[in-house]
Amino acid sequence: MHKIAVLPGDGIGPEVTAQAVRVLEAVGRRFNRKFQFAEGLVGGAALDRLGHPLPGETMDLCLASDAILFGAVGGPKWDQLPARLRPEAGGILALRKELGLFANLRPVKVFAPLKNATALKPEVVDGVDLLIVRELTGGLYFGRKAREPLAGGGFRVTDELVYTTAEIERIARVAFDLARKRRKKVTSVDKANVLESSRHWREVVTAVGQEYPDVVLEHMYVDNCAMQLVKNPRQFDVLVTENMFGDILSDQASALGGSLGLLASASIGGKTGLYEPGHGTAPELAGRQAANPVAAVLSGAMLLRYSLNLEEEAGCIERAVERVFERGFRTADLMEEGRELVDTVRMGDLIIEQI
Amino acid sequence: MHKIAVLPGDGIGPEVTAQAVRVLEAVGRRFNRKFQFAEGLVGGAALDRLGHPLPGETMDLCLASDAILFGAVGGPKWDQLPARLRPEAGGILALRKELGLFANLRPVKVFAPLKNATALKPEVVDGVDLLIVRELTGGLYFGRKAREPLAGGGFRVTDELVYTTAEIERIARVAFDLARKRRKKVTSVDKANVLESSRHWREVVTAVGQEYPDVVLEHMYVDNCAMQLVKNPRQFDVLVTENMFGDILSDQASALGGSLGLLASASIGGKTGLYEPGHGTAPELAGRQAANPVAAVLSGAMLLRYSLNLEEEAGCIERAVERVFERGFRTADLMEEGRELVDTVRMGDLIIEQI
Numbered sequence: 001m002h003k004i005a006v007l008p009g010d011g012i013g014p015e016v017t018a019q020a021v022r023v024l025e026a027v028g029r030r031f032n033r034k035f036q037f038a039e040g041l042v043g044g045a046a047l048d049r050l051g052h053p054l055p056g057e058t059m060d061l062c063l064a065s066d067a068i069l070f071g072a073v074g075g076p077k078w079d080q081l082p083a084r085l086r087p088e089a090g091g092i093l094a095l096r097k098e099l100g101l102f103a104n105l106r107p108v109k110v111f112a113p114l115k116n117a118t119a120l121k122p123e124v125v126d127g128v129d130l131l132i133v134r135e136l137t138g139g140l141y142f143g144r145k146a147r148e149p150l151a152g153g154g155f156r157v158t159d160e161l162v163y164t165t166a167e168i169e170r171i172a173r174v175a176f177d178l179a180r181k182r183r184k185k186v187t188s189v190d191k192a193n194v195l196e197s198s199r200h201w202r203e204v205v206t207a208v209g210q211e212y213p214d215v216v217l218e219h220m221y222v223d224n225c226a227m228q229l230v231k232n233p234r235q236f237d238v239l240v241t242e243n244m245f246g247d248i249l250s251d252q253a254s255a256l257g258g259s260l261g262l263l264a265s266a267s268i269g270g271k272t273g274l275y276e277p278g279h280g281t282a283p284e285l286a287g288r289q290a291a292n293p294v295a296a297v298l299s300g301a302m303l304l305r306y307s308l309n310l311e312e313e314a315g316c317i318e319r320a321v322e323r324v325f326e327r328g329f330r331t332a333d334l335m336e337e338g339r340e341l342v343d344t345v346r347m348g349d350l351i352i353e354q355i
Numbered sequence: 356m357h358k359i360a361v362l363p364g365d366g367i368g369p370e371v372t373a374q375a376v377r378v379l380e381a382v383g384r385r386f387n388r389k390f391q392f393a394e395g396l397v398g399g400a401a402l403d404r405l406g407h408p409l410p411g412e413t414m415d416l417c418l419a420s421d422a423i424l425f426g427a428v429g430g431p432k433w434d435q436l437p438a439r440l441r442p443e444a445g446g447i448l449a450l451r452k453e454l455g456l457f458a459n460l461r462p463v464k465v466f467a468p469l470k471n472a473t474a475l476k477p478e479v480v481d482g483v484d485l486l487i488v489r490e491l492t493g494g495l496y497f498g499r500k501a502r503e504p505l506a507g508g509g510f511r512v513t514d515e516l517v518y519t520t521a522e523i524e525r526i527a528r529v530a531f532d533l534a535r536k537r538r539k540k541v542t543s544v545d546k547a548n549v550l551e552s553s554r555h556w557r558e559v560v561t562a563v564g565q566e567y568p569d570v571v572l573e574h575m576y577v578d579n580c581a582m583q584l585v586k587n588p589r590q591f592d593v594l595v596t597e598n599m600f601g602d603i604l605s606d607q608a609s610a611l612g613g614s615l616g617l618l619a620s621a622s623i624g625g626k627t628g629l630y631e632p633g634h635g636t637a638p639e640l641a642g643r644q645a646a647n648p649v650a651a652v653l654s655g656a657m658l659l660r661y662s663l664n665l666e667e668e669a670g671c672i673e674r675a676v677e678r679v680f681e682r683g684f685r686t687a688d689l690m691e692e693g694r695e696l697v698d699t700v701r702m703g704d705l706i707i708e709q710i
């Protein structure tokens with residue numbers, strides 16, 4: 001029996017996680033696995049009901065589970081609150097940190113039936129299959145923040161970007177280990193011509209790389225990488241980078257697949273793995289069953305793969321999604337002429353049919 | 356008489372600035388303007404000859420000039436040096452800071468004859484005309500850097516991201532003033548859901564925006580912006596953002612035009628404006644007249660516009676470049692079937708023919 005904590009959160013979070021849970025249940029039936037789901041409050045939803053974006057009982061639920069399926073948190077309603085109470089910093093960032101989830105994996109694989117659905121030429125995105133390994137518990141996100149009033153008026157505001165050798169070593173190892181199971185190439189992304197932390201990043205990744213003589217390591221500046229991801233994304237296998245660069249590059253890379261609504265993620269390395277779609281709460285879509293649940297569903301597949309070690313079951317979900325696209329069904333974010341528009345629940349139904 | 360300091364730097368820097376100078380000379384003849392050019396050493400070239408990437412005599416030359424035409428600096432040869440001696444930090448970054456060039460303008464305008472030359476679909480890039488206003492003398496680039504040994508071994512390395520209210524105000528004004536002369540829209544890019552400096556950025560830009568009721572202001576998270584620049588770049592007019600985000604987004608945006616070899620830039624706001632191509636030294640191309648000089652040539656046009664107030668002359672260069680592309684001539688970075696390949700010098704000749 002596998003215990004899965006479900007934290008739907010805000011906006012479209014509840015709608016997309018509902019479909020991910022249904023798909024996991026279908027996989028359970030097909031492969032004869034028992035999953036026990038238990039819901040917890042997080043983000044704005046938790047703030048409104050319990051006064052905190054990450055209540056103690058949610059934390060307890062996570063720690064008592066084998067894996068966490070997360071929706072999305074935040075929204076304009078809570079934007080004016082102080083940071084520690086906001087759904088983002090007080091909710092998902094705190095959860096990542098408390099659980100020690102230092103490695104965020106974001107695969108971008110272009111589904112063949114969707115290779116026309118992007119802003120890029122089909123011949124540029126065809127066959128793209130890359131994995132961004134983003135450091136998730138360090139850097140600017142968690143460094144010291146300060147706002148000091150200045151004598152002449154106004155403020156001096158700072159955020160600190162911090163990395164220790166050990167933090168860089170462990171994320172590098174995750175990247176090299178994953179590359180070994182793939183095309184054996186790691187691109188480490190930094191800004192070593194400007195940042196001291198990047199210079200150390202480069203030294204440490206290089207040193208770790210010597211333990212992996214079978215994996216090719218290259219270093220790339222983040223500005224160049226952002227350009228290369230548009231011009232020639234097929235050159236990449238595994239990318240490894242610090243927290244903020246990873247945030248930017250993975251959203252950018254999601255455009256290669258056609259929609260952020262396809263971007264799954266796994267956050268691992270700590271007590272309990274957390275799986276969440278790469279998109280946000282999309283308040284403008286919430287409550288209308290208009291969102292694409294595929295990112296959440298594919299995050300469920302990653303949960304099976306990385307937390308429960310159920311590779312066959314994970315692959316089954318991924319192929320089911322691809323077949324639904326092949327059959328011509330599209331949520332609004334991916335809609336093209338000649339395709340059939342479906343809503344969130346119907347997309348869930350269609351995927352389940354293919355399980 | 357206009358005095359222009361020319362700092363060619365390293366790699367392809369000398370080759371591309373040579374063409375920019377020739378084009379400016381042609382404009383001078385056509386419009387009866389006198390430009391006096393004086394060369395200075397900078398970057399690795401200065402380090403090798405004078406022991407410092409920004410020698411005092413180069414600084415003096417810059418201060419005695421009306422504008423600076425800059426090539427590019429850096430290369431593997433100098434990568435192992437301590438930061439303050441490296442061509443990047445010790446050369447161009449020091450120069451930007453010393454001259455107080457806090458506003459970096461990077462226009463991305465897709466030339467109609469090149470709309471097929473990019474990785475994006477022609478209908479996505481057609482008509483793109485945006486301007487990135489990057490803050491250039493603050494943020495992570497110039498904050499305190501530290502590397503402290505840790506008791507258990509290894510280091511703790513930090514870079515500080517710092518902004519003052521005044522720094523944000525002045526760059527916001529540059530963006531709003533420029534937007535007034537364009538399509539009257541400013542997109543301010545930050546990461547206000549995570550960074551304290553971004554929260555202040557958003558407050559200050561919003562406050563400055565009230566002085567410009569005729570300009571529409573929107574705020575966008577940097578991760579979303581990186582995605583939107585691929586999916587729907589036509590939505591943007593003026594983007595304003597901090598130093599590091601601007602570095603990443605402007606290189607990314609250059610891919611919309613087809614090549615970094617087209618990206619011109621102006622750095623203004625201080626004593627003497629500095630104009631440099633958005634690309635680097637491209638050591639693999641250096642010495643072969645294989646680089647695209649258009650970014651340098653268009654930087655020359657920006658020099659005429661922003662430092663010398665010669666708008667007609669600037670426009671003349673821009674139209675000349677477009678006509679050369681219309682006639683089917685391409686440097687290697689933009690080569691497509693059915694076009695004629697030309698080298699750096701020949702591209703300069705062709706542009707001059709159209710002046």
Ligand SMILES: CC(C)[C@H](C(=O)O)[C@@H](O)C(=O)O
Nearest residue numbers: 088089093247278548549578
């Ligand atoms: C919501 C936000 C704090 C978060 C981040 O920046 O990490 C999101 O953009 C993501 O990438 O998961």
Ligand SMILES: CC(C)[C@H](C(=O)O)[C@@H](O)C(=O)O
Nearest residue numbers: 193194223443444448602633
């Ligand atoms: C060379 C480097 C320091 C520089 C920067 O990051 O500013 C370059 O990438 C640029 O954008 O001009």
